[in-house]
Amino acid sequence: MGKLSVSTLVTLDGVIQDPGGFGETSQGGWGNPYFTEEAQQDAYEHLMASDYFLCGRVTYELLSKTWGKINGSAVLMQTLMEHDLIDEYRIWVHPFVIGGGKRLFTDGGQATKLRHAGTKTLSSGVAVLAYTPTS
Numbered sequence: 001m002g003k004l005s006v007s008t009l010v011t012l013d014g015v016i017q018d019p020g021g022f023g024e025t026s027q028g029g030w031g032n033p034y035f036t037e038e039a040q041q042d043a044y045e046h047l048m049a050s051d052y053f054l055c056g057r058v059t060y061e062l063l064s065k066t067w068g069k070i071n072g073s074a075v076l077m078q079t080l081m082e083h084d085l086i087d088e089y090r091i092w093v094h095p096f097v098i099g100g101g102k103r104l105f106t107d108g109g110q111a112t113k114l115r116h117a118g119t120k121t122l123s124s125g126v127a128v129l130a131y132t133p134t135s
Contacts, residue, residue, distance in 0.1 A: 002051050006077050007043070007090035010104050016074055017101035019094075027098055034094050034124040042120070042128065046090065074102060081110040088132055089114065095125040 021029025114131035
């Protein structure tokens, strides 16, 4: 069976909402200045190493209008966590504090113990953190 890896963009204060600027928030698009050629290459390599690509319905609908393809979903990730289906977490921490919005890990969410599996710091200041479940 293959490995399920989730990858998501997050601000330093834990917000994942509207990094691409699709109109969800007035501060949307916060991730765009950090999506350098280096970041694009890293994301592309991660995608090409995958057999399948999943995203939630809302994220799909937003991205399909602009990019014609799919990417990330907090609700989907929480559901996968509840069922212990995630083998790797790749969290792209951006050096930006937005101050409010939908958080990656919500109150009352699934508790999960993780082991650090690697860190890659991009020239833009984004830290790509990799974690695997401990059990």
